[in-house]
Amino acid sequence: MIDFFEVIKRALNGPYYSEQDFNIKLLVPKVREVVKEYGIRYDPETPVPDDDQLADDVFQAGLALCEEVGCYCKDTSRVIRFSREEILEALRDAPVNPIFGEGRDRKAMIARRPESAESPYCYLGSGGGVVSSEEVFARLVEGYGRNPLTDSVTCPTLTKINGMDVVAGSPLELLACIRSVELARAALRRAQRPGLPIMNSIATAVTAAGKITGSAFGLRDTDCWVIGFTSPLKVQFERLNEVAYVIARGGQHIGECGEILGGYAGGPEGVAVVVVAYHILSILVLRASVHLTFPMDFRYGCNTSWEIQWPTTVSTQAISRNSHHPVMNLTYTAAGPMTEMCLYEIAAGQIARVASGGHIEYGGTSKAVKADFLTPLEPRFASQVAHASAGLSRAEANELVKTLIPKYKDQLADPPKGLKFQECYDWDSIEPNQEYLDLYGRIKDELAGYGLRIE
Amino acid sequence: MANKSDLLAKLRLAIMEGDEEQARESAQECLDAGISPMETVESGLRDGLRRVGEQFELLEVFLPEMIMAAEAGNAVMEVLQPAIQASGQEATSPGTVIIGAAKGDIHTIGKSILAMLLRLAGFEVHDLGEAVAATTFLEKARSLKADIIAISALMTSTMPGQREVVNLLRDVGEREKYRVIVGGAPVTQEWADQIGADGYAETASAGVTLALRLMDS
Numbered sequence: 001m002i003d004f005f006e007v008i009k010r011a012l013n014g015p016y017y018s019e020q021d022f023n024i025k026l027l028v029p030k031v032r033e034v035v036k037e038y039g040i041r042y043d044p045e046t047p048v049p050d051d052d053q054l055a056d057d058v059f060q061a062g063l064a065l066c067e068e069v070g071c072y073c074k075d076t077s078r079v080i081r082f083s084r085e086e087i088l089e090a091l092r093d094a095p096v097n098p099i100f101g102e103g104r105d106r107k108a109m110i111a112r113r114p115e116s117a118e119s120p121y122c123y124l125g126s127g128g129g130v131v132s133s134e135e136v137f138a139r140l141v142e143g144y145g146r147n148p149l150t151d152s153v154t155c156p157t158l159t160k161i162n163g164m165d166v167v168a169g170s171p172l173e174l175l176a177c178i179r180s181v182e183l184a185r186a187a188l189r190r191a192q193r194p195g196l197p198i199m200n201s202i203a204t205a206v207t208a209a210g211k212i213t214g215s216a217f218g219l220r221d222t223d224c225w226v227i228g229f230t231s232p233l234k235v236q237f238e239r240l241n242e243v244a245y246v247i248a249r250g251g252q253h254i255g256e257c258g259e260i261l262g263g264y265a266g267g268p269e270g271v272a273v274v275v276v277a278y279h280i281l282s283i284l285v286l287r288a289s290v291h292l293t294f295p296m297d298f299r300y301g302c303n304t305s306w307e308i309q310w311p312t313t314v315s316t317q318a319i320s321r322n323s324h325h326p327v328m329n330l331t332y333t334a335a336g337p338m339t340e341m342c343l344y345e346i347a348a349g350q351i352a353r354v355a356s357g358g359h360i361e362y363g364g365t366s367k368a369v370k371a372d373f374l375t376p377l378e379p380r381f382a383s384q385v386a387h388a389s390a391g392l393s394r395a396e397a398n399e400l401v402k403t404l405i406p407k408y409k410d411q412l413a414d415p416p417k418g419l420k421f422q423e424c425y426d427w428d429s430i431e432p433n434q435e436y437l438d439l440y441g442r443i444k445d446e447l448a449g450y451g452l453r454i455e
Numbered sequence: 456m457a458n459k460s461d462l463l464a465k466l467r468l469a470i471m472e473g474d475e476e477q478a479r480e481s482a483q484e485c486l487d488a489g490i491s492p493m494e495t496v497e498s499g500l501r502d503g504l505r506r507v508g509e510q511f512e513l514l515e516v517f518l519p520e521m522i523m524a525a526e527a528g529n530a531v532m533e534v535l536q537p538a539i540q541a542s543g544q545e546a547t548s549p550g551t552v553i554i555g556a557a558k559g560d561i562h563t564i565g566k567s568i569l570a571m572l573l574r575l576a577g578f579e580v581h582d583l584g585e586a587v588a589a590t591t592f593l594e595k596a597r598s599l600k601a602d603i604i605a606i607s608a609l610m611t612s613t614m615p616g617q618r619e620v621v622n623l624l625r626d627v628g629e630r631e632k633y634r635v636i637v638g639g640a641p642v643t644q645e646w647a648d649q650i651g652a653d654g655y656a657e658t659a660s661a662g663v664t665l666a667l668r669l670m671d672s
Contacts, residue, residue, distance in 0.1 A: 167615045267517060298564070371611075
């Protein structure tokens, strides 16, 4: 595979495009062209298709798109482009079975395939969700660590430090990043899981400086960073600076992308194809060990709607059938903790993604934006559903998802807010209250009635 | 010769299909048929753009189609402008909006969607892009004679950038000159109230409704 220096060279010297021309004159027509050329058609009746040919066509279309369009560097207005040979070589040489964590919590993430009976890797926690205080941060992370199905944690975002709002790019960001790492490490020790990897490095960080500074205060090279693209198919030097740092340390990172349904990629077909292009660029440009994807429905700010399932499941199937580089899906729910809707959203999301060959990140309760509207029970439930979904056929998953989404789809525009962590959990024991446990039990029983038995 | 409603419908269709050439041609046909330029704007151009916005909400069309419709709309205005000026009238716009992502924030898609929907609703929109400093919002608001300053933030740590704009406007004694609206995933009505913004919208379409309401008030 071509090396990182060559990627930077192309970011500096590749063909020039204004950003608008890249969006409108290059990307949009090419997406439409490959969707048409490969005959990709959205089927609104089937949120989890089981058509291998469709998955393979989407992969080939994404590969063609990657070759024709490349990746736009926002700092230089240059396009980083790769030949087909370089792309195929990257897919062949991409990292495989990355290992994270230490001691008893050291574990490999092995690429799955659609309908695989292998349990998915469960990366659990907040998904960058926001908290109001350091105390809530610490209790949540300890709660995530206590779940035996947690393979790695995603920590929350601190919004305040010493009572002051964290301001991006200011010294407060750096100090909050340092505090985040210290709190997370201590919380995992309290959970008796000192080796559990922190997989989202520092959610509090906005800048590379914040993340790099904070990492010096307790992140390990056996943890993992999350480094993202900018939609659509763009990258910034801030992120490539993080890549340079992680590579130099011998660490590992996730290449993240969240394409928007209805944005420049267009409809479900375009989003599915663009996600595949991101997968390849995640290997080549971001040099990632894992690819994380979360197509979003802009109308609701979540990814549990009916329409977002098809591009998510089809792209996951396309990647998991055609690449040995692991792919993981993140779910954002619209509803908040201790609501039926939130648990239905979680169940539908995990069933669809696991049957399609993905690993899971769960941590987007309440769209991950309402301070303290998240608890350890949602990721626990997500991991249990994910394990129970391993081995489901895609046809079975499709029927389950079709049963679950109608239970909440009319509430997506105005979802129930639910309760804050402090309101539905016991603060000292970090255990859910009886009412939340009863709801959780009822939904598990209901899923068992549909044939999904959760241990 | 086609009647008035057919010609306006043809113009609407060209706008909805983002067909710049056909839109230009249809606009000229409307003028040639004696339809007033203002009626052509209201019942042809604006109606077509409004319908594209509605289709977007239903996921029947996407951001690229909205951009193409807006560009077709610009072409129509080029055709109509001389006739509008000759008639002594002015094409009315609900107002002028400057829009940008708050300092430190590089997330732009949601902001771009709102900018496009505002354009489709007839606003004059100036998109300042991403990571916009408070001082830039102020300078642009002054130079472009903005009615509304719209600021997005997708991260909790960039939300203070919204407050910075409101504070700066207040500190230079120009807070009352502009309506400030805020949005973005972590932003709430409570936050808007706390920082003294004039409005908050959870979605892009709600943002358009809010902007229209503020211009009416």
